[in-house]
Amino acid sequence: MKVKRHIPILKRSLDIVVSALLILALTPVWILVAIAIRMESKGPIFYYAHRVGQNYHTFKFYKFRSMRVNADQLVEKMKHLNQYKSEAQETRTLKLTRNLIANAEYKSIVVGDGIYAQLDEFEWQKRNNTGNAFVKFVNDPRITRVGKFIRNTSIDELPQLFNILRGDMSLVGNRPLPLYEAEKLTTDQTVGRFLGPAGLTGLWQVTERGKDNADPVKRVALDIEYAEHHNFWMDLKILFKTPLAALQHENV
Template identity: 35%
Template structure:
């Protein structure tokens, strides 16, 4: 197991090294094309001087856009991440050349090189993707849980069947758990498994060197990144309280002000065009105000571009938007898919009602509803509501409220300025990904999916 981990880490480092070589090689090839195989040293020198900055920039963008772990991504998602990385690197390189004898660095090289980078990195990373899939193989797996087991099983069967072959789905009180554990390599444990049973299963998995994936509850999230402490010679974890301290709140507010001003300036042409289109298409209100809940359960009016017909909820009352919702206008569908409808919230951020990053603000009706149904929902309002967040970057429109709450609490627990910056950049990545902006949908019953996908799965939930 240890040797396998060493091989995996070595493989990753080798991948990053070749990535860096290809990025630099692409720029050199652009010089070759520009100067017909004889680039002058005068033009090459500024390029050579900034090579370290280009490599560091690439590695940062590669990490932010998810190229550090491509095992669970599709090949399409991988190439999409490469495209965003190359575009970001192009902008950064253009900026760097202004400070490194920019006039000696030909603009044509700057323009040609991203296309070569995209081609070379896409071919190389496609090979890496295939090798990683072969290396990982398809692992025989077991899912253990209670009420949430159907949802988890559906997700893995439908989305990760190329990585995990589900052999058994069983309740936590099944008498056959030990037998199932002996016949699998990977174990998924749902959050609703009793603590004592969960502890016993984890112990057996560790003893037999099996991989374990645990869907966390508030206890597991609370002990994340806990500091080792002691009472005399007794080791213990100090669980930090949820929420941000004064220093964190201060610097987060500074980031919010800077980001919102930049956001308003950069997106103002888009907002003006959208406003005109909305007014011309149905002559209704351009903006839509709605009461939402933020830190300390304070209420504020969130500002959005209107994406639905006027008075959409007059007859239906408060309901979540669904896929192909007839209330959504044609331009509204485009705005929702690209999240353009959220741009006016930069003004909410500048005002101080919201933050750039944080749990999405819910309506009071749904806050009360979810608080009654989800015990941990109350922790979301320990920080300001945000324009984007971990739940938006990692999840989808179809992600359950319970899972969104887990993402939000994990964000609060792990908050840092660097995490905010990373999430802001990652939000760019998901803006044009359709799967992340789908409406709430109903899924097939688990047994129907099993019959279609893998009838050999043993279901033991009694």
């Protein structure tokens, strides 16, 4: 049975009003960013990926494109860049990426934000890997110069205002996750983070974003804390802290 998503009326009203006003007010920014992206590299201005939000609701998650179109050709250079990955996982990840490149004709490939793997290898890893669910890269070589700027200023997130207007997300909540991350967070200890609404910004972003040595356990704990205790005033406090948190210095 599908669980019905619920966002409190006051929170939903704030989402609609603020997202609509921001979409209109930021129109010049949208135009400038679109021009900059197309001038630096050919390809789409926007991209979408399926993400998992509240109660495991899956939706199309939009962003400005910040990576090269040929990003898959650079995956070999990324083997050591995952901030969440432990040393014990590096050998396995390197094997996955090398196998993918060596078998380019292989058709069953799983692709996600920061991960590329053959389907059988991915299934093996899913069954046997109890390591970190999150993937985050430092100095990702796939990111363009414009992409680096719009990521560090969080401008790449602006298209998610349409997700908020549609009701897929809220202004404040837990970040919606790629499918391959969400399916690893289904234990009794982690599933609670999906009880809260998906959000553009959240408790984790204003406390931990941009820090080195990211801690996946702490991230889940903060997500669960928000899901269990969020209210209108907590949301306002997080919104006020967001502009400073958005101007992160680390290239992640």
